Amino acid sequence: MVGKRKPKLAVWKFASCDGCQLCLLDCEDELLAVAGEIEIANFPEASHRVVKGPYDISFVEGSITTPHDAERIHKVRRASKFLVTIGACATAGGIQALRNFADVSEYTSIVYPSPEYIKTLNKSTPIADHVPVDFELRGCPINKYQLVEVLSAFLNGRKPNIPAYSVCMECKMRGIVCVMVARGIPCLGPVTQAGCGALCPSYDRGCYGCFGPKETPNTSALGEAWKRLNVEDRDIVRAFRGVNAYAEPFRKASEAYEK
């Protein structure tokens, strides 16, 4: 790659907690290698120095929750050759999408002393609802190794190895004993996409669904399996209404058990 211009990277923030951006800074060992291969051109969390666009690759964190952001995302898209959304907010609307199941004006009237100053949308929506997205990286937060994999794949012109299968596959490959079968702990693993390395089951907890629905998730069958473990409908609703509440299969499942 001698003599070749380094690709320019930009990191953008929308409605989010910044945790996914921090995963890039958290790359530690890989961070120098990343900086060696790409120019970090626009990443306010890391540096005040901003290099003008267009950018070869953009990471977009956060969901769209305000009229201003609904416009800004189009500018980001225009300035980005390859746009990757990172995290549950950007890919599914995040925890703030709980407003989508309620009346947001009621929320603002309770939270803010002068709600008339708040300009917010009725719904928190993923980036892909507004602009075309080239790749979605799931997780709350994202997995830094998956982030480096997406970057490596982009830099080398190949497809990233990011499986869309269940958390169960990771659990079994790590030799973790199934918490649902061996202990009767309700777990979202069978309908959730892998990527975390089966973190919660490895600590004797059920999966919380941070990486969102896997490919072809059978949420209604999982709900029934949870009921056999004596989980009540309202708790099934709560489980599906986590950080990926507005991802369609989880949304439909929570709505089905709300009735």
Next chain:
Amino acid sequence: MTKRQENIAVLESEGLGYLVQALIDKGYEVLGPRIKDGAVTYDQIETVRDLPIGWTDRQEPGSYRLVKSGKKTYFDYAVGPHSWKKYLHPPETRLWEARRDEQGFTVIEPERETAKKALLGVRPCELQALAIQDTVFTGGPYLAPGYQERRSNLFIVAVNCVRPGGTCFCASMKTGPKATSGFDLALTEILESGRHYFVVEVGSASGEELLSDLPTKVADDAEKEAAAKAMERATAKMGRELDTKGIRELLYKCFDDPHWQTVADRCFSCGNCTMVCPTCFCVNVEDGTDLSGQQAERWSRWDSCFTRDFSYIHGGSIRFTVKARYRQWMTHKLAYWLDQFGTLGCVGCGRCITWCPAGIDITEEVRALRDKEQSEKVQSV
């Protein structure tokens, strides 16, 4: 061979410690059953105290619980979520790596595993699973990288099943409860009228050699009889049954049966059944690079026919529906496998039943298809 069959030995329960130590002294890493996270799993064994003494289990579709038996038995459990394939066909293996250099690139072969491993507590169904994987990985013109090396350095101590689990059906598959071949030593654990001992059969020269170092005696008729009776009782206590008569024809006939959809309605396509199955061998081969593009690696990782990407061919998955994926898995196990490898791909261990979070039971699904087929036959007469 006749000499060995006659030479059935008895090892008192206290002698099991000598067996473990003898294997360690011969340079084997001993792997066997250990309690971990609420189940009997396979891991390194340093002394007999690591074994699940006094533990048994209760298994049903989608449910597994360890239960204290109050007895001093070592092997009174049925198979757990792990299988020996994790050692012989590891979940992930680096096949090779390549580094860029002035000439282009250099390929670096990975170091092959040569450590001697002793597997303690291999169940008869698992011996058949090993035999099946041998055929898959080494039976054809192309050998799976590293498998032969890992396989040839094994010492196998089989343990016959005196207490089958709730989801076991090895008697139907004719793979158990008694080991007939594929072991170095085979033990039957007997605890009767206060006496605790093992009836030991020898299956190989290295088994015979190891046994000669242990404090054994020749089994008398009463002891042989006790072992034979234990096997009879185990056969009668199978948790489940699977009628294999004409199974290939049955499944081929049922290819378009609407019953597959009723299974798909319950199935998560999570892949658990294939991960715990001791014969499932499918892998995904992944190519990766580092950030700089100076190094590339090719990895083999366990995959499952229950994932959408497993059947991805030019532009899409050819088994997009869960119905098609479940049908593929079961029809492969019980029909295509016969055409492909000459045996059934199922050994009756029951893992796919117990460890299915939805509790789908392969024996029930075969029965359902068979019943439908029968009733259709009756109607057409």
